Amino acid sequence: MKRIGLLGCGAMGTQIALAIDSGQIPATLTHVFDESKEKSALLVEKLTNKPEIVENSHLLSSNPVDIVVEAASQDAVMDVSLSVLQNKKDLMIMSVGALLDESIYDILSDACKDFKKTIYLPSGAIAGLDGIKSVKNELESLSITTTKHPRSLKGAKFFETSDINLDEINSSTVIFEGTAKEAVSLFPANINVAALLSLTGVGSEKTGVKIVADPNTEKNTHHIVAEGKFGKMTFTIENYPDENNPKTSRLAILSAIETLKKYCLNDIQIGT
Ligand SMILES: NC(=O)C1=CN([C@@H]2O[C@H](COP(=O)(O)OP(=O)(O)OC[C@H]3O[C@@H](n4cnc5c(N)ncnc54)[C@H](O)[C@@H]3O)[C@@H](O)[C@H]2O)C=CC1
Ligand SMILES: O=C([O-])CC(=O)C(=O)O
Structure with missing residues (x-):
């Protein structure tokens, strides 16, 4: 079973966590972080299988997780992405706007190759x-x-x-x-x-x-x-x-859940 660390316990992070907790995503949510302690505590309260709340965002990937899921902000992406890859963890990013900074995109793309890890960008709120x-x-x-x-x-x-x-x-x-x-x-x-x-x-x-x-x-x-x-x-x-x-559109949340399901399952994959 894959282990997931979640960065951001707002609208999207909460729905992702609930989808893991209910078994819709076949994984274990092991660690969470939100800059608002209230938000992370509120989320953990809703879950049957309680993850650990870590003290800062970098502690998500220094723990034994397979993937860190970002559902926080562009600033959070800029802050943690490189260290997630350096800690040899995969990363899913929802605040994709951060990658339009070319130096960040190039650094992360090189790091994926160097550390043999993958960054997943779900289709989010669009199709096509x-x-x-x-x-x-x-x-x-x-x-x-x-x-x-x-x-x-x-x-x-x-x-x-x-x-x-x-x-x-x-x-x-x-x-x-x-x-x-x-x-x-x-x-x-x-x-x-x-x-x-x-x-x-x-x-x-x-x-x-x-x-x-x-x-x-x-x-x-x-x-x-x-x-x-x-x-x-x-x-x-x-x-x-x-x-x-x-x-945030409902589709963006469903797209994040579907991408994680695909990441966690060995199965027939449909579409490009
Ligand atoms: N790719 C896409 O199609 C879409 C992307 N998004 C993006 O996904 C992200 C999550 O969306 P929502 O959950 O709806 O937002 P939200 O505002 O409901 O939740 C974000 C949570 O992240 C926390 N946070 C923000 N910056 C942080 C940081 N640096 N470190 C730790 N925690 C931090 C906030 O306290 C908040 O609890 C947003 O950046 C949003 O813009 C939203 C919709 C579509
Ligand atoms: O959810 C949406 O419709 C789009 C959105 O917020 C984003 O792309 O940041």
Whole structure:
């Protein structure tokens, strides 16, 4: 049975932990960490098989786990990823935006090879990455338009320097248009999907991102358009947000659970 260390005990981390506890993911959750002691204690309280709460994030991978699962923040990814690989553990990352920093991406990619370990990036809140991966060398344009309710965009760094007041938006409004690289640093908890898309396709400077605040939607919708010599692909994913964190879509959590199931099982694997 694989042993899992969990970094981040929020909306996603809690659902992942419950999926392990119920046997849906055939693994043991042995260690957890959250910078909020309250969050980690609350999570452990919900579990039948209680993991140990470690004192800092680096202690997850110095313990005998097979994989560390990050469901915390881009800062957490920057802080622990290299040491997880150096401790010869696999890593699953949900705050994928951190990898758009090229020096971090290169260091981690080299470390995977040096320490013979793997970093898993689930498809998260989008679909279609299998197709985009296959046409990667023929892509001429790639873009994503993300539409969320204003409450799901609150707290983003973007608003520190923008005149836009989310509380005053009363119809569907484009609040950001730029590259994936700009988007993930301005909306770190909202647009990790753009990072995934650009890492799969044409890179973060050439992947276009539009973010729309729509007070009349209850969904987190991602509309992806990819065009090139191969033809055209469009994907629209209309996600319901998680009930505990409106920024995060239910699909992102299910995708994390499915990726971990695949990691833990020796079985027939479907899809690219
Ligand atoms: N790849 C994808 O498609 C998606 C990725 N995400 C990302 O996944 C991550 C988890 O999402 P949620 O659980 O919904 O967020 P959340 O905000 O509900 O939970 C995050 C937890 O991590 C903890 N945390 C944050 N920084 C930390 C650090 N440096 N060290 C230790 N703990 C830390 C927080 O205290 C919080 O309890 C977020 O970064 C989110 O942006 C979310 C949705 C889709
Ligand atoms: O869950 C979503 O719809 C997308 C999201 O928050 C992210 O990519 O960071």
